[in-house]
Amino acid sequence: MTNRRNFLLGSAAGAVAATSVSKVAMAALPEPVVQTTPNTMPPLVPSTGRPYNPIVTLNGWTLPWRMNQGVKEFHLVAEPVVREMAPGFKAHLWGYNGQSPGPTIEVVEGDRVRIFVTNKLPERTSIHWHGQRLPNGMDGVSGLTQPAIEPGKTFVYEFIARRPGTFMYHPHADEMTQMAMGMMGFWVTHPKAKHPLIDEVDRDFVFLLNSYDIEPGAYTPKIMTMLDFNLWSWNSRVFPGIDSLNVRKGDKVRIRFGNLTMTNHPIHLHGHEFLVTGTDGGPTPKSTRWYEVTTDVAVGQMRQIEFIADEEGDWAFHCHKSHHTMNAMGHDVPTMIGVDHRGVVKEINKLIPDYMVMGERGMGDMAEMEMPLPDNTAKMMGGEGPFGSVEMGGMFSVLKVRKEQKRGDYSDPGWFKHPSGTNAFEWTGSLPEPARFASEGGQSMPSRGKPKQDIEVQVRKPQGGSSGHSGHH
Numbered sequence: 028m029t030n031r032r033n034f035l036l037g038s039a040a041g042a043v044a045a046t047s048v049s050k051v052a053m054a055a056l057p058e059p060v061v062q063t064t065p066n067t068m069p070p071l072v073p074s075t076g077r078p079y080n081p082i083v084t085l086n087g088w089t090l091p092w093r094m095n096q097g098v099k100e101f102h103l104v105a106e107p108v109v110r111e112m113a114p115g116f117k118a119h120l121w122g123y124n125g126q127s128p129g130p131t132i133e134v135v136e137g138d139r140v141r142i143f144v145t146n147k148l149p150e151r152t153s154i155h156w157h158g159q160r161l162p163n164g165m166d167g168v169s170g171l172t173q174p175a176i177e178p179g180k181t182f183v184y185e186f187i188a189r190r191p192g193t194f195m196y197h198p199h200a201d202e203m204t205q206m207a208m209g210m211m212g213f214w215v216t217h218p219k220a221k222h223p224l225i226d227e228v229d230r231d232f233v234f235l236l237n238s239y240d241i242e243p244g245a246y247t248p249k250i251m252t253m254l255d256f257n258l259w260s261w262n263s264r265v266f267p268g269i270d271s272l273n274v275r276k277g278d279k280v281r282i283r284f285g286n287l288t289m290t291n292h293p294i295h296l297h298g299h300e301f302l303v304t305g306t307d308g309g310p311t312p313k314s315t316r317w318y319e320v321t322t323d324v325a326v327g328q329m330r331q332i333e334f335i336a337d338e339e340g341d342w343a344f345h346c347h348k349s350h351h352t353m354n355a356m357g358h359d360v361p362t363m364i365g366v367d368h369r370g371v372v373k374e375i376n377k378l379i380p381d382y383m384v385m386g387e388r389g390m391g392d393m394a395e396m397e398m399p400l401p402d403n404t405a406k407m408m409g410g411e412g413p414f415g416s417v418e419m420g421g422m423f424s425v426l427k428v429r430k431e432q433k434r435g436d437y438s439d440p441g442w443f444k445h446p447s448g449t450n451a452f453e454w455t456g457s458l459p460e461p462a463r464f465a466s467e468g469g470q471s472m473p474s475r476g477k478p479k480q481d482i483e484v485q486v487r488k489p490q491g492g493s494s495g496h497s498g499h500h
């Protein structure tokens with residue numbers, strides 16, 4: 028759970044900051060709130076300031092504030108953190124207030140916001156409030172709009188949350204390193220009154236798309252990686268470490284996501300069609316909305332989707348780039364589908380008895396294989412569902428729609444119990460002759476310049492041996 032730690036008497040890491048920040052200055056700061064678990068925290072219902080319908084951060088939390096003469100004061104601490112990316116797999120990242128990503132900041136349109144940022148990293152930082160309208164000097168670009176925040180120092184940002192919408196925050200100092208290390212967070216500005224383009228919803232979820240390159244067995248991301256990441260994550264979690272989105276049948280659901288990776292992510296929901304009701308620029312005009320089941324989020328963008336959860340079940344929700352639903356194994360694995368290497372394996376087994384070949388029937392076996400992995404490594408794919416392995420990793424979760432789920436209850440209802448007769452099943456009866464070959468064969472347009480003789484693909488077959496191919500030379 029959330030805990031407060033005394034900043035001056037804090038951990039060893041805190042001692043660095045304590046020496047350089049005076050007691051008088053610290054007394055004026057709101058106490059930093061630190062999160063110690065990667066669990067999805069219940070929504071933070073506002074007890075001061077204007078009311079709003081709070082959001083839920085997947086495997087994350089919302090930062091509490093204090094009111095100081097009408098100003099909402101927050102305190103972010105940039106610091107090294109240990110993030111559990113999936114059960115049993117921990118990464119040494121940089122983040123804010125104990126976690127990566129940092130806490131979600133929720134405010135209401137028109138709020139005056141003051142954010143104290145204390146730097147407990149070994150290098151300079153700053154925070155850019157991605158997408159906000161604000162005075163130029165509050166934009167957080169080190170060198171351009173402010174000096175960088177040196178280690179041990181605290182800076183203050185202050186501005187009015189001028190427009191409602193979905194925003195992010197991230198460093199704008201040594202961005203390449205600091206974002207690759209997990210420094211980022213979400214920001215939601217709720218509308219202050221009924222807004223013609225912002226509907227009220229029953230459930231409002233947020234998560235950030237991020238990616239890491241952590242070698243199997245290692246703890247720290249490689250920060251030089253440009254595209255070949257091996258961990259594609261939502262809020263620095265990989266499936267099966269990403270919590271499900273639990274809703275009540277009939278709920279109006281909003282899901283907001285922002286992309287701080289180096290590639291686009293087509294986010295896909297099963298069983299329902301949704302509207303894109305918000306982008307970086309705020310709510311979309313109603314005339315521009317159309318139904319989709321996949322929406323692409325480009326680098327640096329935010330998207331907000333909405334739908335009525337009117338179909339019961341466990342619905343997959345994931346990035347549609349198939350490599351992004353896999354975990355760390357690297358991409359240097361040759362494709363072995365269809366390769367018969369029984370003979371080779373026999374020879375290798377004489378030298379290495381445990382040697383086995385990967386992927387000759389596809390990679391699905393990897394999900395169940397109990398191959399010894401280096402310590403601290405997420406399986407390439409896995410996740411046990413009610414019918415076996417889901418054979419997924421990375422950017423994958425499940426939308427759970429249930430009749431019994433109560434309003435405001437975000438707990439996991441377990442697996443869906445399918446009404447009898449509504450599951451796909453194995454067919455064991457007789458099979459009819461395929462009708463299609465008789466009716467097919469026509470082309471919509473005749474081809475031109477076709478070779479007189481059909482070209483046959485040459486397949487090199489093993490010569491001789493006892494494989495049954497002898498005689499076919």
Ligand SMILES: [Cu+2]
Nearest residue numbers: 292346348351
């Ligand atoms: Cu993706």
